[in-house]
Amino acid sequence: MLITTSWSHAASFDCSNAKTRIEHLICDHPELGRLDDELGNVFQTALGEAADPSSLVQSQREWIKTRNRCIDVECLENIYSKQIASIKNVKHAQWKTYSDPDLGISFEYPGNRWIKKPCRPYSGNRCVALAGRNMGTSDYIIAFEVVAGTLAKVATDEAGFSLEEGKWVVSGDATAEVESFDGPGWKGMRAASACEVFDPESGPHTGFCINAVISNGKRAVVTNTEGSIGDDADTARSIESIRFLK
Numbered sequence: 001m002l003i004t005t006s007w008s009h010a011a012s013f014d015c016s017n018a019k020t021r022i023e024h025l026i027c028d029h030p031e032l033g034r035l036d037d038e039l040g041n042v043f044q045t046a047l048g049e050a051a052d053p054s055s056l057v058q059s060q061r062e063w064i065k066t067r068n069r070c071i072d073v074e075c076l077e078n079i080y081s082k083q084i085a086s087i088k089n090v091k092h093a094q095w096k097t098y099s100d101p102d103l104g105i106s107f108e109y110p111g112n113r114w115i116k117k118p119c120r121p122y123s124g125n126r127c128v129a130l131a132g133r134n135m136g137t138s139d140y141i142i143a144f145e146v147v148a149g150t151l152a153k154v155a156t157d158e159a160g161f162s163l164e165e166g167k168w169v170v171s172g173d174a175t176a177e178v179e180s181f182d183g184p185g186w187k188g189m190r191a192a193s194a195c196e197v198f199d200p201e202s203g204p205h206t207g208f209c210i211n212a213v214i215s216n217g218k219r220a221v222v223t224n225t226e227g228s229i230g231d232d233a234d235t236a237r238s239i240e241s242i243r244f245l246k
Helices: 021-028 030-049 053-067 073-088 151-157 233-240
Strands: 095-100 105-110 114-116 127-131 142-148 161-164 167-170 179-183 186-199 203-215 219-224
Touching: 021 030, 021 073, 030 053, 030 073, 053 073, 105 142, 105 233, 142 233, 151 161, 151 186, 151 203, 151 219, 167 186, 203 233
Parallel strands: none
Antiparallel strands: 095 105, 114 127, 127 142, 142 219, 161 167, 179 186, 186 203, 203 219
16 A cells, blocks of 8 residues: 555556565455555545644554565455554544634634635635645635625625525536535535636646535625535534634
């Protein structure tokens, strides 16, 4: 299993490029390929949840050295199974609460992410974002922008939603399903919709942006992601944890 993986074949790497004895063993035995692929998925998930991602990466590098000393399939199956179990038990980042009296909101976020304010150079002080590792070309994982207005008004004017024949839809993406949700003192709507993502290396491609608007009737928070990251359980929890302080 590699630190940076290319998902192909049963293993976590392209078996057509297998070079080492260990790589050939993995590719020649379906169960080892399955374990390698599972470890790759578990590792990537743990990176986003770990309290100390750097230590996790270093420990994985050390594990690969140990793995490469195996001489047969039985050894590899055993060492993979133990590593998968170990990574699943990695210590998760503790959750923190960000409170901003000026914006008048608070929300929870995992400790392996950090606050970025302002969100962008031109956004001023009414926007705060969460950033983290492995963001690629994204400026942030998710942004929270505070504006005045009711849910319906802000959804239409600021969040890219529109009311058509009595049903809320995402403007420009009729296939996106708009979901209503609520929390203490507020109501909201959210949707995952297709959006264009620009990669400097590969050019434009289609991603999925998570858009939401939450309002207490007077003020609202508009959230958005940039299409390549932010579609995960921790980001959803941060959105649902929003509280209005005024």
